[in-house]
Amino acid sequence: xxxxxxxxxxxxxxxxxxxxxxxxxxxxxxxxxxxxxxxxxxxxxxxxxxxxxxxxxxxxxxxxxxxxxxxxxxxxxxxxxxxxxxxxxxxxxxxxxxxxxxxxxxxxxxxxxxxxxxxxxxxxxxxxx
Numbered sequence: 001x002x003x004x005x006x007x008x009x010x011x012x013x014x015x016x017x018x019x020x021x022x023x024x025x026x027x028x029x030x031x032x033x034x035x036x037x038x039x040x041x042x043x044x045x046x047x048x049x050x051x052x053x054x055x056x057x058x059x060x061x062x063x064x065x066x067x068x069x070x071x072x073x074x075x076x077x078x079x080x081x082x083x084x085x086x087x088x089x090x091x092x093x094x095x096x097x098x099x100x101x102x103x104x105x106x107x108x109x110x111x112x113x114x115x116x117x118x119x120x121x122x123x124x125x126x127x128x129x
Contacts, residue, residue: 001035001073002026002128003105006045006097008113009038009068010055023113026128037073039081039104041097081107093118 004012004027011018012027019027030036043065049055050064057064077100084103085096092102093116102119105112111126112119120127 001037001108001110002030003037003039003075003101003108003110003112004042004072005101005112005114005116005119006038006042006049007115009042009072010046013068019113020115020129023115023129026111026113035073036071037075037108037110038068039101040074040076041100041104043069043074045097075104075108077104078107088124089122091118092122092124 008019008023008027016024027036046055046065046068047061050057050061059067081100081103084107085099088099088102088106092099098116098119101114102112102122102125105127106125109125111128113128114120115129120129
């Protein structure tokens with residue numbers, strides 16, 4: 001199983017050419033094995049992008065989010081993940097969504113697909129790009 005950050009998810013769905021070769025191959029392998037996951041906070045981030053006009057969709061937001069959820073495992077924000085989000089190194093990005101996504105990967109012991117250099121530099125958990 002692998003975890004996708006919000007933009008990796010969007011690129012995988014809308015523009016796979018924006019993914020690195022390693023990220024694309026990891027996603028294809030995970031899809032074939034039924035092991036593609038997102039953090040619950042990713043659904044909220046997608047909602048924010050839609051609400052602010054940064055993500056245009058052709059259906060109702062809830063229908064879009066349900067479609068995304070039907071193709072991935074949505075990992076909930078647990079007490080452990082919430083606590084780990086603020087145990088990440090100080091240099092880790094301070095954005096709460098980034099911290100919760102990273103903590104989800106860390107708590108679940110699964111790699112995170114992300115282009116974010118600061119997250120990848122953390123080395124707290126495995127990343128793929």
